[in-house]
Every structure is written in C-alpha cells, then in structure tokens.
Amino acid sequence: MTRTATTPALYDVAHEARRWPAFRRNSLAVASLVFLAAIVAACVLAAAWSIPASNDQHLDDARTPPTWLQPLGTDKLGRPLWARCLLGGLISLGVGLAAATISVIIGTGWGALAGLAGGRVDAIMMRLVDILYGLPYILLVILIKFAFERRLEGVFGAAAANVIILFLAIGAVSWLTMARVVRGQVLSLKAQPFVEAARAAGVSGAGIFWRHLLPNLIGPILVYATLTVPQAMLQESFLSFLGIGIHPPLPSWGNLAADGLEAINNVQSAWWLIVFPCTLLSATLLSLNFIGDGLRDAFDPSQSGYSDTRPDGRRNRLRACRLRARRAKVIRECYRYHHRPDSLGIGCA
Amino acid sequence: MAKYVVTVVVAALALTWLLAGAAVKHPRADFVFVNRGTIATLDPAAMSWMQDIRLALTVWEGLYSYHPVTTEPIPATSLPAQVSPDGRTYTFRIRPEARWSNGDPVTAHDFAYAWRRAVEPGTSADYAFFFNLIDGVEAYVAWRYENVERISRLPANQRFAERDMHLREADPRWQSVGISVIDAKTLRVTLKRPVAYFLDLCAFSIFLPVHRQSIERFKVVGDTGLIYYDEQWTKPYNTHFNGPFVMTEWLFRRSIKLERNPHYWDRQAVKLSTIQMLDVEDANTAWLMYSAGAVDWLSSLDMDYAPELIRRSGSPLPGALNGPNSRRGATPTRRDIHAFPAFGTYFYNFNCEPKLPDGTDNPWHDRRVRQAFALAVDKQQLVDRVIRRGNLPADTFIPPRSIPNYPAVEGLGCDPVRARELLAQAGWTDMSNFPIVEVLFNTGFNHGQIAEAICKMWETNLGVRTAIRGIEVKLFREDKKNARYVVCRASWYGDYGDPTTFLEMFQSENGNNDSHFRDRTFDDMLDEAERQPTPDMWPNSPWPSDSWSTKPCRCCHSTTTSTSSRWTPIASPICTLPRG
C-alpha cells in the first residue's frame, strides 16, 4: 500500500520551548519523579548491603514480624525482607529499564528505517508490525525465555542469564508502539522544509537522521519509553509470579508477591510478606505512569484533557477548538488510508 | 440505543453462563478429596505416578490388593493363590462372583490380555520390567523390539508385508510365555525363579485387568508392527471397571467423579456411594478449601506452613516436634493431621564417574571422599530445622525395618572429625584445591533450602567451597540422567517389598543409575542375592557396613502427611499407600 501524502504531524517542533515548564506545573508528575528517584537511589545505593543480606538465612528467625532490628520482617527462610525488597527492586527496575531500552532501540530503528525508506519497504515493515501487534505477546515472551535461557547460562552463569534473557524477551516484544510512533513522526518530519534543505545541501541520509531527525524524535521517544517501563515491569512481575520469570533465590517484586500470597492463610499469617513488596511495586508503577502522563502532557497537550483549562480553571475555548480540530484531522487521515485510529488518538492502528 | 444495550448485555450474560457450565448444580459427593498432583494417565499399564495409581486401584481390582492398614497383599479378585512347592508356579482362581460394571464376569482372559498389553513395546510402560520375572517374557519382548526395529529400517512399501508376517508369528510365541489361561476362571503363572514378593507385585497397578471387549476397538497396529491403543479408551464412557467404584465423569484437570459399582463382588463392604476427586494445583488453595469444608481429605500437605500444622497436630512421629520452633508442652489443637512414614528416601547423588563434567578429575570417584562428605552432614539438624515435616534421618539407603526379613544395617552417622581423617587418607590435606562442590536441584518445594543447609555444613565441617544450582525440573532430569552434575539431589520410593527395589538402582547397567556408580563386585553380589528366595537368605558378608559408603549418601526418609476429617472406615476404595 503506497502512500503519497504524509500522516499528520504528531508533535510540533514549536512546542519544544514549553516542555519543561509544562511538566513542572504538573505537581503529581513532579512528586512521582521525586519518589521514583528516591526508590531508585535506595535500591542502587543499598546494593552493597542488600545483595549479601538477601540470601542470609536464619531458619530460627523465620517469619518474624517487623521489628526495630528487622524493619520489614523476615520471610520463610529467615532472610531479611528489607534486603530482598531492595534487591528485588533493583532487579525489577533493572529489567524494566533494560527492556524499555531494548524496545526503544529496536522500535526507533525499525520505525525510522520504515519512515525514511518509504514506499514498499515501509508498507511491508508496518504490516509486520500490524501482525505482531495481534500476537499474544506473553506467549512469545515465555517461549523466547525457555528457548534461549540455557544457551546464555553457559556464557553468563545461571543467575545473570535468568535476568538477561528476561529483559531481552520482554524488550523483543515491546517495541511495536515505539516503531509506529517513530515512523509517524519521521514521515511528517521528512516533508518539512528543513529536511529538504538539508538534502539539497548534500547531507547524506544518515546525517539527516542523526542531526536533524533524531533531536526531534527525542520527545515522543522519551514519552513512550517512560510508559514502556511500567509495562515491562508488570510483565516481569507476572512471569515471576507464575514461577517462570526470575528464579529463586534471586528476588524480584513479582517473586516476593507470589511467596507472600501463600503467606496469607488461616494458619500462620505473615501479612508483611505480601504488603511490602506489593506496595513497593504498585507505588513504583504508579509513579512511572504519572511521570509518563506528565511527559505526554508536556510534549503534546492535546492528550491530556487539561490543556484547555487555564490556570484559574476556566476553559480556553479557542485552544479547545484547535485541539479538537487537530484530533479530528488525525482521525480523518487514518480512515483515508484504510486504518482505524488507535486508542491513543495519535495515529493509526 | 438502550434496547441494543440491554439485548447485548443479556445475550452476553447468557453466553457466559452457558460457557461457564454453571447451569446445573451438582449435589456434593459423599467424599471429596484432593489428589496431590494432576492425573497424568489412567491407563493402568502406563502409569507411574502415585496419584494415578491411587485412582486406578479404586476403579479396578487386580488379583491381589493391598490391605488398607498393613499393606500386606491380600486376595482380591482372585481367591488365595496356590503356590507350587518350588515357589515358581502360582495358580490363581478368580472369584465366581467377580464382575465388570456391565455385568460381564471377570475372566482369566482379561488378565492375560491386560498383562500381554502391558509388556508390548507400544504401550511404553515404565514398569513393564516387573513382568521379566515371568518365564519367557523377557525373550518375547526382546524379539518384538528387534523385529519392530528391523521393520522400521525398511522402506515404506515393504513394511506392511513384513509386519503382517511378523505379527502372525507373535501369537504362537506368546503361548510359550509363562502366563497361561487354564480355563475361564483359572490363571497360571510360571516364574523364572522363586520370588518372595510376587504377590506384592500382583497388587501393583500394572497387573490390573482391563475390559477386553471395550479396549479392543481402540487397538491400532502401527506400520512398523508396534501395537498401541488409542488412549481415549480410558475415558469413563469407553470402558468398564471391576473395582469397588466406577468412574462416571472425568473433567480434564478439574475433577473425577466415582460412583459405587453395583456389580462389585464385595459391595457390602463399600460404605460410600459417591466420591469426587478435585484437581487443585496450589497447595494453599487446597488447604483453604479443606478449611472451608468443601473438601474432606487432602492427600498431602505441601505448603510452607505444613510444619506448623504438623506441630499443632501432635502427630506421634518422632522428629516432628523437636524443632526449635515448637513450644514444648503445647497441647495439640488439631486432630485431623496425620503423618505416615513412607517407603522412600531423599538423598544426594555424588557423580561417580572418573571425570567431572568440566573434564577435571573427580574426587568422588574415591570411596573415602564420598564417605567423608556423608559423615559431614548432620541429618538430625536437617530434619529438625530445615524440613520439619516429621521426617526421619536416614543413615541407610533402605528405610530400616520396612522390609520383613531384611536386617537393619548400621550406617554412617555424623562425624566431622572422622570425615576430615578420611579426606586426608584420600590425599586431600589441603582443601583449597578441591573443586567447587556444586549441588544441583530442581526448583520448587524446599530442595533449595536443603541444598543450602547441606552446603553450609560442608563448608563448616570440611572447608570446601560450595555453590548451588537450581534449575527447572525437566532440565534437571536431563542433567541428572546424563551425570552432568557434581552433586545432585534425588529421591526414590520403593515399589515392592524387597531390597532390590532400592539397590538395583546402583547396578552398572540400570537405567536409573544416575550416579554412574559402577562396581563389578556389587553387581555380582546383587545378582547372587536376587537368586535367593527371601532377603534373609541373602549372602551374609556382602554388606559390610563399609560397602554402604560406596553409595551416595542418604539424607532422610520421606514421609507423607495427609489430613482427614469425617473419616469413615471404608473397605478398600482409596489406598493411602504409605509406600510413596
């Protein structure tokens, strides 16, 4: 399916100047950023202590509730929960970040290539993305993990291979939205005058990409990367909960939640084993989602729903009109090319 | 618009209701229990899992069955067998009133057919080797395998003729095997040599009969001559049963329903009329269902808080109440948790090959090193503090006093000083060069905990460096089978009442010899022992306590723990089978 017209511009370069102040105004996003930074700092800085402590078994002290000595209590083997939570956080966040990074790299590469190449190549590449979108991704993650974990074990050792294959597998199936967004943006940027000027001046294709396109892509990439991290973390926690993600004795928040779930029964209740890991996991995911939303608002106010509100709370009719018109245009363009708009309203599904 | 919405909602809810199969409410069965683990297969010839066997022994009945309390073999479908004076020939007379659930009488032909089916290569029966005790079976099976392999190497167009010719010879050959049907109610079995535990074997699941007329239509003859049966025959609507209960419904991984068999010969003794078996994967959920009263019996307690439950039960097993977490003098609060000793051992295998998987010399090839490592483990501490489920520490491989006429042997205890001496004798004075002791186990249960505890003991007592490696169960089985480990965990349950069920594991050529322990003397001694009719006639000297140490060390006996409430005495439907 060839395309001659461009898909609508998603992110206007002129908005750039307003991004950081716009983000700062969103107090929820800023608070989440602070919280996330605190958690990441705690996990990383405490690694020197949490790694040895997380495997320190004292069977006599198994399942003790939180005390001054053991602020979060101990688990069924007497290991301190604070160390397991911190190390688990490091691993979960690490997997989430690494998976998001991989998906950014693959997605950007794919999308940019498709957008720059145009024509047939573009159509085929995007059709593949469409196909992959319809696949049950968790099945693929599980299969990839099982198929390749053994081979990595020989190289990295069992524990490292476990973590590596997990973020490789999750990253390998999470790049689809990124590819679409990047492609849309590249297509619209490609038609801008400054790119034409660069081409006329003799800049090579790669040069155009690195020097002209990429700086303008950073916005949407950042937004979607921030939204991919919680998705990846959720997937990892699902897999660990099912027992096929991070293997014990390595902790991860999903693992700890699974262990904690068994701790709730009418015989021997150990509420701290499920409350702390679940709270940490949920709070981190929440803050990541808020930050992602804040970034998206800052980069493209048409998504937020708050954009037509003035600081004093009254409605800015003119801006509301403009935003509606822009969104309607996006939708119309999608239909023109036999697609339906995706749920985010920024492009075609 | 509202009309559309309402229609859609109603239609969707109706569809959901239908799909959920929630339309019919069934009355609760008299006895509901949870069988540990999912049923893998209900083909009595092919099954090897405890939960499958438990169910099979409920719906079918063999010549003999296990006494519910003493687990001695007692006559069931057959009247007490007549044994010839040389102990080699058993004559079974089938009860005249024994019937299948459709009224057909149980005949000796049913047994002969089922047993022949069990040894056929196509049935892929793990326990088919039990039949090797019968005269002529081994030769017949070998002949079949040989021909099947030969035919499979032929090109496709020549196969059918060859196969038909081969199968025509099979029936006359089978007549020469020691299983003969004298008349409709008499079966005669001739063994290769006298075997003390043959009646015990007759109660095992692979010796169960099948309803010939029903299974015959599922028979498939492969193009290489393999005969196998489409497993759909095990569905309740496809076959008939001769046991105290019949299976009426089998929902995959959900439940099995059993009903009293009106044609069972001992139906007066059967007190329950319906039984339901639930398949619950999560031990915690099973316990919650039991607490809520939805389930009457759990066949095992696998959750983390099982030691706490056992402690509260006041179970009489020694070792369960001595852990540091127990409050001495606490009165037991529960009466419904019972721990039984099981006929099995949990142990660790040492790799006995001359070289380790990474190519370096294997220190455990030397017997003294193995003994040293066995002496350095404090099994009592393991049982009290790590496992805490009432297990007994094991100094010997075979659970002591479990086999009649088999003397209990003094094994290795815990003696770290002697362990270090032995290591020094073997040439290991400086332990820093000792290879890293890597313990392999499968993730799940508490294998990891046990491994870590043992590693710690070795580190403290012997000064070696240790590492643990926990992998998934399928990969673990492969590595274990091919000796790609340094030390690995294992467990073994006995199948019949004779020491060979444990000891044959260490024969050089045995398929279950995961430690690759090869010793000609041991093989010869075991061969000679097998020729004796009973264990107390085994040669005296072959088991000096020294030779015990040539085998991998033992950790502890396994126990099974189960709960029961509303336990009414029942004739023989569910065998708790402490053997495993």
Add this chain to the structure above:
Amino acid sequence: MIRRIGSRLVQAPLILWAVYTIAFVMVVSVPGNPFEHEGGRNLSPVIEMGLRQRYGMEDNWQFYWRYLTGLLHGDLGQSLHYRDWTCNQIVRHSLPVSAALGSLALLIALFAGVGLGVIGAVRRHTVWDYLTLGVAVVGISVPTFVIGAGLLILLAVWVRLFPPGGWGTPAQLVLPAVTLALPFMAYIARLTRLGMIDVLSSDFLRTARAKGLSESQVVLKHALRVAFLPVLSFLGPAAAAVLTGSFVIEKVFNVPGLGLHFVNGVINRDQMLILAAVTVYAGLIVLFNLLVDIAYTWLDPRISAEAI
C-alpha cells in the same frame, strides 16, 4: 469496507501460519525432553523411540508438516504429558472457561469503565471525577495478582463470602472476573473520560441542547456514540491482553483455563499442547480484531463516507 474486510480475511491464514512457524521454531529450541518424567524412573531410550515413532516426532521437519496438516484438518494433536487427552479435548474443556472469564471481565470493564468515564467527564472537578481518576490510576498500576490476592484474602479467607477458587458454580465466577476486569476498566474509564471531555463542547451537541433535548439524552445518545470510538479501538488489543492476563488470574483462583494449561505445557515441554495453545490464541485474536473492524465501520458513519 468490503474490500478492507476482504483483505483482512485473506491475510488471516497467512498470519496464523507465520505465528505457527515462529512458535514451532521456538518450541523445538526449548531444551528438555517432552517424554521424560519429572520424578521416578528415567525414561528408557527404547520406550522413547516407540513414543516418538507413534506421534510422528522422530524428526523436526516431519513433525512440522504433520502438525500443520493436522491443523488444517482441525486436529490440534495429542498432549504429550497428559497422554489420555487430545489437545482438541483440552481446548474444548478449557477454552470456554477462559472465554467465559474473559468476556465477563470485558463486559464488566466496558460497562463500569464507560460509566465511570462518562460520570467523570460530565461532573468534572468534583468527587466523581477524582474517583474516576483514582480508579483509573489504581487499575493500571497495581498488578492483577495483587488485586486478586487482596480480594481472595478479604472475601474468601476472612469473610468467606465467595469460594476460594475453582470453577463450576456462579459464585466462583465473580472474583476472578472482577479482578481481571479492573485494569481494563481503568483504561476504558480514562479513554472515555478523555473522549467525552473532547466531545462535550462540540458544536453539534450545542445544537442538540438548543433543540431542547435533555442533558442525559445529549450525553448518552449523541456524545457517547462518538466518544466510544477510541474505546472500541482499544477492544482489539484488550482481547489479546485479557487472554494473557488471565494466566495469572487462573493461577491465583485455580481456574482451569487454557492459560494455565499453556504455562504448564511450557514447563512440561508438552510441545503439541504449546503449539495448540499458541495457534488457538492467535486465531482468536485475529478473529476478534476482525470483529472490531466490522463493528467500527458500523458505528462510525464517517468511515463509510471517507473510505472507498
């Protein structure tokens, strides 16, 4: 519209074949012998040879083609671990369970989500609005097994209002369906709210109000129809996510659905069951996306005007 649906129909078998091939390659690369037992006796090589011969699995190529031809006849193969069951029987027993759970969850999510979103949009900056946002945020961020575990503890262990799991009675449907519905409800609420906020200030609604229609008619009959479109768009990937999200729910509540069997199949290396599950899931998703496409064209009059 016909052309678009036609092209999708043609592409569907190709997509399924591609999925099958990818899955097959990965399934045979997974180390581990499907026939080896997890406990007890080791598998003897002779027996293994017999089993492989019987199921046509001696050689990977042969297995690939045999299974593919079987698929074309509707035969999903034989479970290698549960030898008494064919994959068709397993799927027939468990797919309705997963489908019932999933569709009930989606229904709850749809109605509750749209309702919350509409209320939040109509009553902006009030308690209802913040409630909607709160639910949206919690549903998206808190993992389903946490919510499931929480509900299980609260309503099945402490209070004993519902049974702690299993399948067969209507009471056992409630907790798993509600848990599964929550993340989707959250997302749908959010989408609806955004859409409604946009639409509520439209010109055509001003006309409707001027004509004298009541506010509820304006909102429900006119505005919702337009605001619903992004939600409908979302239903396609939502179906995929429901199928996969149900794995965890099935484990927490012990529901015998296809997800649980797939996970166990992977652990047991039951190659045929894995292939069967992947094919069934992919087929369902392709089907569902097609249905959503059709529904979309029916709902949005702009499409038939614009698309050729």
